[in-house]
Amino acid sequence: MLPVYWPLLKGGSYDNNKKSYGLFYNSPLFYHSPSYAGRDRQARQASSEGLGSAQPRCSWVCERTALHTWVFPSAAPVGQKNRNIYDNKNQGGEPPTGTLVRKEGDPASGDAAVDEAYDGTGATYDLYFDIYKRNSIDDKGMPLISYVHYDVNFDNAFWDGSEMVYGDGDPDIFERFTKAIDVTGHELTHGVTQYEANLAYSNQPGALNESMSDVFGSLVKQRVLNQTADQADWIIGAGLFKPTINGVGIRSMKAPGTAYDDPLLGKDPQPAHMKDYVKTSRDNGGVHINSGIPNHAFYLAAAEIGGYAWEKAGNIWYIALRDYLRSKSNFKKAATTTISVAKELYGEGSKEQKAVQNAWKAVGVLS
Amino acid sequence: MRCSLFYLASMWHRFYLVLFLAFFSYLSYCAYCNGASAVETKNLRIYFERTGGFAGIRFTTTIDTSELPPEEAEKLRKMVEEADFFNLPAKITSPSPQPDRFQYKLRVEEEGRQHTVTVSEEAMPPKLSPLVKWLMSAARKGGKGADSP
């Protein structure tokens, strides 16, 4: 059975709240306005101190935001997850089809992919809500919809703009993609990025988009495992390769370029420093390759700050993503932004600010 | 210039020239013969590449139907035909690109013609999908992986 808001999700009127801001949102005048980010942030701080997240983000779109919330009352109460797992039964499809096999509150289904998607989206929701006071992907309690068993031999997972989709892997290289909880955190974060900085999916903004997904994906895993920065493995997609493949995972944030080296796959091509930035037209300008640079910067900052990475480093990155980064932001913009957020949150010359600054210098984004 | 050189050449040279021309026309006649017989079996050479995806690992393969068992070669030819490959646009992309999706590049060479198509997974024409799936399973088995970015 499909939920009642299904046509809205599919129709696209619900799928991106930025669209509801109308013509102005994508106008350079609007999002490059220095006062916009500040106002946005103030509104959000007020909202997170107050009741919840339904506050307007910007004074001159209040009515539209309110109307939007009123017209589509699918949002769950604040802090309440609304997970729906669908079984695609290897049918594929654009967009995917499937039957609802586990909804919020249902007991475990016994199907590993279904239950991993359920638990993974739950852990991701919890990180965003408990730590960053964010109510789901859109910060308005949007339901978390996942499709599992997608297509045949499908060695991938993706966010299609309104839902998460996972394949079962293939006979030779990949396991099912729900197996690694950070994959779920990664995909869901693509949704968060879409609703916030909306980083363009190519070249440096695209690699930043990818890196944000790896950062919060890894933080979901670290929080579930209760690991501090020095205890975490900082591997993205550990356990996704079949045992025959020589690799610990898909990417390493601690040591980019070292995750795998196998005759079938070649060697992990990620750089850890700007001097090794890969210029290519493939993969939207190497978004899954050059993400190694900002990934490593996050790791270095978190390691230097110490403790649980989601608490301080994660908070700095989250606020940068939510309030300051925009669709064309490059690595340098991410560097200066995270440094100034660290200063705002922890003080000028604080240990945290210095750690962030050192990190971006170490990867060659700042000199 | 050329004419004068030709007239300056000795009888022997002229003899060799005639011999060469005769040999060359024989060769091209043969090529024509082979070509004519190949029209029935349509020898295909296919280059395939998949990039992107969550893992961002590149897979490639090159297939020559003359090196395949006849029934596999026939299957592949049929998939190329059913995809209407030579009439597909060179770039098939989605108006709203999705993160972590695959991108494919296919080049098919047939006698006398070749065509290259790049296609985003989310915009895949259903008629092209079986060919891409077949090529990807070949790439996965003998994949060269991320040999160069």
Ligand SMILES: [Zn+2]
């Ligand atoms: Zn991604």
